[in-house]
Amino acid sequence: MSPEPVLSVRGLRAYYRTRHFGVEREVRAVDGVDFDVERNQIYGLAGESSSGKTTLIKVIAAALKPPLQVVAGRIDFAFAPNLLSLDADALAKVRWKHLSYIVQGSMSTLNPVRRIRESFVDFAARHLALPRAAFERAVAEHLQRVQLDPAIVRAYPHELSGGMRQRVTIALATICRPEFIVADEPTTALDVVVQKEVLDMMRSIQRGIGSSVLLVTHDLGVHAHLADKLGIMYAGRLVEEGPTTAVFAQPRHPYTAHLIASLPRIGDAAQRQPLEGNPPNLAAPPPGCRFHPRCPLAMDVCKREVPPMTSLGSGHRVACFAVNPA
Amino acid sequence: MNALKVLRDLFKTNVEFAIGAVLVGIVVVFALLSFVSPYPPLDVYLVAPDVPPGWPHVFGTTSRGQDVFWLLTYAIRNTLLFGIAVALMSRVVSLVVGLLSGYKGGWVDRVLMSINDTFIVIPLLPILVLFFFVMRDRMTSGWLAVTMALLGWAYDARLIRSVAMSLRHREFTRTSVFSGMTTREILQREHLPYVLPIVFSTTLNNMNWSIGLEVTLSVLGFTDINTPSIGGMMYWANQHTAMVAGIWWWIAFPVLAVMMVFIGLYLLAVSINEYIDPRSRLSRIGAGA
Numbered sequence: 363m364s365p366e367p368v369l370s371v372r373g374l375r376a377y378y379r380t381r382h383f384g385v386e387r388e389v390r391a392v393d394g395v396d397f398d399v400e401r402n403q404i405y406g407l408a409g410e411s412s413s414g415k416t417t418l419i420k421v422i423a424a425a426l427k428p429p430l431q432v433v434a435g436r437i438d439f440a441f442a443p444n445l446l447s448l449d450a451d452a453l454a455k456v457r458w459k460h461l462s463y464i465v466q467g468s469m470s471t472l473n474p475v476r477r478i479r480e481s482f483v484d485f486a487a488r489h490l491a492l493p494r495a496a497f498e499r500a501v502a503e504h505l506q507r508v509q510l511d512p513a514i515v516r517a518y519p520h521e522l523s524g525g526m527r528q529r530v531t532i533a534l535a536t537i538c539r540p541e542f543i544v545a546d547e548p549t550t551a552l553d554v555v556v557q558k559e560v561l562d563m564m565r566s567i568q569r570g571i572g573s574s575v576l577l578v579t580h581d582l583g584v585h586a587h588l589a590d591k592l593g594i595m596y597a598g599r600l601v602e603e604g605p606t607t608a609v610f611a612q613p614r615h616p617y618t619a620h621l622i623a624s625l626p627r628i629g630d631a632a633q634r635q636p637l638e639g640n641p642p643n644l645a646a647p648p649p650g651c652r653f654h655p656r657c658p659l660a661m662d663v664c665k666r667e668v669p670p671m672t673s674l675g676s677g678h679r680v681a682c683f684a685v686n687p688a
Numbered sequence: 689m690n691a692l693k694v695l696r697d698l699f700k701t702n703v704e705f706a707i708g709a710v711l712v713g714i715v716v717v718f719a720l721l722s723f724v725s726p727y728p729p730l731d732v733y734l735v736a737p738d739v740p741p742g743w744p745h746v747f748g749t750t751s752r753g754q755d756v757f758w759l760l761t762y763a764i765r766n767t768l769l770f771g772i773a774v775a776l777m778s779r780v781v782s783l784v785v786g787l788l789s790g791y792k793g794g795w796v797d798r799v800l801m802s803i804n805d806t807f808i809v810i811p812l813l814p815i816l817v818l819f820f821f822v823m824r825d826r827m828t829s830g831w832l833a834v835t836m837a838l839l840g841w842a843y844d845a846r847l848i849r850s851v852a853m854s855l856r857h858r859e860f861t862r863t864s865v866f867s868g869m870t871t872r873e874i875l876q877r878e879h880l881p882y883v884l885p886i887v888f889s890t891t892l893n894n895m896n897w898s899i900g901l902e903v904t905l906s907v908l909g910f911t912d913i914n915t916p917s918i919g920g921m922m923y924w925a926n927q928h929t930a931m932v933a934g935i936w937w938w939i940a941f942p943v944l945a946v947m948m949v950f951i952g953l954y955l956l957a958v959s960i961n962e963y964i965d966p967r968s969r970l971s972r973i974g975a976g977a
Contacts, residue, residue, distance in 0.1 A: 425866060454868040463866055465859050473860040475881040481860075484877055485867040534863075 366440065367398035368542055368574045369422070374435035376421045389644045391417035393598040395435075396671060399542075399591075404568060404575045406589025406606065408582060408621075412641055414598040415578045419544050421446075422576065423463045424453055441541055459489040462535040464545040471531045472519040478530055479515035482537070489538045500537065507570070508533045508563055525556035532564060539571040546578045561588050582625060586610060591677065594618045597642050597652040600671065604678030614680040617653050651683070659684040698963060705963075708955030711948045718945070719768055722761035727754065729762040729916045741937050748937035751928040756941055762916040764945050767899055770833055770917070771949075774898035775891045777837030782845035783887065787875045789845070790852025791861075801849070807842035812901065815839065820910040828912050832905075836898050844890045851883050885964045892957035896950055903946060918946045 373396060378389040391414040399405040409415050421432055424445050437445045441460045448456065457463075465471055472481050482501050490497060502512035508529040519527055528549065535543060548564065549557040565588060568575050577589055585592055585606060593603040594615065602615040613619040624634050639656040642648055648655055654664040663683050671679045672686040680686070698705045727734050733753035741748040747756035789800040819835055820827050855861055855878075864874045899918075905911045906919020913920050925931075925938040 423866070425862075458867050463863075465862055465866075470859040471863045473858075473878050473882070476878070480877075484869060484873070485863060488868060 366401075368401050368403075368440045369399040369576070370438045371398075371422065372396050372436050372438075374418070374421065374437065375433040376417055376426075377431055377433050378417075378429045379431055380429045387645055390598050390647060391430075391644055392421065393644075393647070394668075395595075395598075395600050397593055397600060397603060399574050399576060401440075401541075401574055402569070402572050403590045404565070404577055404588055406585035406592045407576060407578045407595060408580060408585055408592060409595030410580060410641060412644065413595040414644070415580075415595055416546060417598075418595070419463075419546055419576060419578055423457075423461065423544050424448070425463070439542060458486065458535075458540065459538045460540050461542045461544070462538065462540040464531060464535045464543065464548050471534070472527060474519055476518075477515065478517055478519070478522075481530075482515070482534060485534055486537050501533075504533050504537045505530075507567065524552055525560060528552060528556075528560050529563065532560070532567065536567050536571065536573075539573070541573050543568070543573055543575045544578075545575055548577070548579070549581075549584060550579070557584070558587070564588070582621065594621065597647060598644055599652060600681070601653065602678075602680045602682075603671075604674075604680075605676065608676070608678050614674065614678070614685050615653075615682045616657050616659050616684065618680075651681070694963075698959065702959045702963070704955045705959035708952045708959060711952030712956060715764060715768070715945065715948050715952065718761055719765035720761075722758070722765045725758040725761055727758050729759060730914065738933070738935055747941045748935075750924070750938050751930065751933070751935060752924060756937055759916055759921065760941055760945060763918050763921050763942060764949070766829065766915055767902065767918045767946070768949070770829055770902055771895035771899040773830075773833040774837045774840060775894040777834065778841040778894055778898075779844070779887060779891055781837065781841035782843075782848055783880070783883070785841065785845040786848025787852045787879050787883070790849040791856050791871070791875060791879065793853070793856070797849075801846075804842045804845050807839060808846075810839065812839055813904065816901070816905055817908075817910050820905070825912075829902075829915050829917070832902065832911055833898075836901060840894060840898060844887070844894065847886065847890065848883050851886060852879055855879050855882060885960075889957050889961045889964060892953045892960070896953045896957075899946070899949060918942045 373394060374392055375390070375394055376392040378391055380387045393414075395418060397405075407415055407418070417430065420426065420430065422437060422445075424437075426432065432446055439445055439456075439461065442448060442452075442456045445456075472478070476484070479498075479501070483497075487497055490500065492500060501515060505512045505514065510526060510529050510533070514522060514526065514530070519530075522530065532548070545564070549560055552560060561584060564575070577585070579585065589606045591603065592606045592609045594601050594609070594617065596617050602609065602613065602618045609618060610622060613622050620637050626634075637656055642652055642655070648665075650666050651657070651660075651664040651669050654660040657664065661683060667683075669681040669683045669686070671681045673679050674685070699709065722729075731754075735745065735749050735753055735755055737749055737751050737753045739745050739749040745755050745757065747760065749755055750759070785800050785804060789797045789804075816832075816835065816839075823831070860878060861874065864878050869877070902911065902917065903919035903922070906913065906917055907922045907926070909923050911917070911919065913923055921942045922939055925935070928935070928938075930936070930938040
């Protein structure tokens with residue numbers, strides 16, 4: 363394992379703060395998250411809807427917009443120490459070239475009235491700083507790398523299939539060979555066959571340029587297929603992280619265990635047992651461990667104190683008092 | 689190439705478009721004839737006055753000794769140019785205001801839209817008459833076009849703003865911001881091409897609006913009456929009591945010409961609007977298209 367992580371997030375808290383008619387509201391979407399992503403690693407981030415995944419990666423991409431605010435913590439990239447302190451100009455230099463972002467619903471990343479070539483020029487040309495002809499050649503080569511015919515640069519997005527458009531967006535995000543790629547639900551709208559092709563292609567591109575990927579999706583199948591390391595989020599906090607195989611084979615946090623037990627398995631027709639209750643309201647989260655109201659192993663200490671992330675060895679960490687007694 | 693094919697398809701499948709294109713086409717050809725006119729437009733008493741339509745004066749002559757046919761070619765040319773000038777100038781204002789307001793939001797939007805709404809509620813005709821009385825001879829048709837362009841952008845700025853507001857939340861706008869494009873680049877390269885078809889349709893309506901207003905002002909004599917225009921012809925016809933004197937051709941042909949412009953532009957605007965909306969396009973051409 364390389365000792366120097368590409369991304370290190372420490373004690374990150376990001377809240378949505380709104381004020382309507384004098385009523386202040388605070389939604390703690392990300393509340394104390396620590397993790398590292400190493401070079402050439404695909405880090406999968408999983409969790410149900412409203413667990414703070416998207417907020418977390420917005421902060422990591424420094425795409426903050428009110429009412430979202432970072433309350434505490436720091437983010438360090440190997441190429442951009444203390445990202446959150448950078449001003450707009452410095453951020454513009456880092457983005458796309460070093461840090462690129464495949465947005466959620468990336469099917470619509472492409473402007474419907476611009477040809478693919480124009481999208482490449484608009485988004486990537488400034489960061490590559492190549493003369494026009496060399497840039498066009500680079501685009502053509504890169505499109506071949508994602509198994510697309512370079513002739514599609516003349517097409518409009520609606521003339522391409524969903525899988526092709528997804529490849530184009532991935533090509534757009536990777537043409538500058540960024541060190542870090544944030545991918546938010548990159549394959550949501552694709553069927554499984556195309557999804558697998560796109561995922562395999564993403565992996566080969568990533569291995570090819572040696573970048574790190576933060577892959578966010580609630581589809582555990584995608585994580586099992588792609589991620590080297592898996593982090594599980596629940597209600598704005600990381601509850602477990604570890605090598606993907608270890609997390610799937612031996613989930614330690616009761617929430618992870620339920621999540622993985624809920625996956626369908628071929629030949630197993632048994633009814634899955636749902637977990638009682640709903641994810642907590644992040645405007646008024648429960649004290650202590652946020653999972654305790656739904657947890658079958660909940661103890662008294664869980665209601666009072668927040669369990670720390672404790673290492674179990676070989677990169678596996680979990681935040682649970684049932685695993686690591688206080 | 690592609691645009692030609694679209695026009696041909698529209699011509700075949702859309703009756704309104706075909707009629708509108710033919711009407712506007714006739715008027716444009718007529719206006720182009722002014723370049724081969726045998727008579728200078730401003731001279732009077734060149735031909736025998738009050739001759740009814742016939743040969744060689746196809747549309748007859750006026751009481752001022754002008755040939756109606758050739759005078760009308762100048763009049764329709766000036767009127768069309770006036771409409772185009774107003775439409776183009778006001779488009780620039782409404783695009784800038786609409787795109788900026790919709791994309792920026794916040795206080796920019798509030799300031800621009802309160803200016804916008806002020807222009808919407810201003811009563812235009814009295815204002816333009818006032819302008820004429822203040823500026824008098826300096827109020828050439830060029831300045832009138834500028835004045836009307838500055839008064840006539842507000843409705844379309846609101847329309848463009850509403851589209852820009854939805855574009856602002858599209859993923860491609862977010863990606864543009866993330867990739868480091870400036871506001872000007874985003875508006876110009878990502879949003880402008882998106883709203884252009886809508887702008888095209890409203891341009892035709894804006895031309896109709898400005899021509900109608902110009903005719904109204906001219907008929908009342910509140911413009912530069914020496915430049916031949918449709919309204920100006922009617923003004924002189926009224927001055928010479930053409931209707932009472934039975935010189936009907938002096939009024940009938942300008943009215944006919946301006947009606948062709950109105951109906952033609954309106955039909956074009958409607959059919960292009962329908963073409964832009966994919967749902968109505970499908971129902972017309974058939975689901976396969």
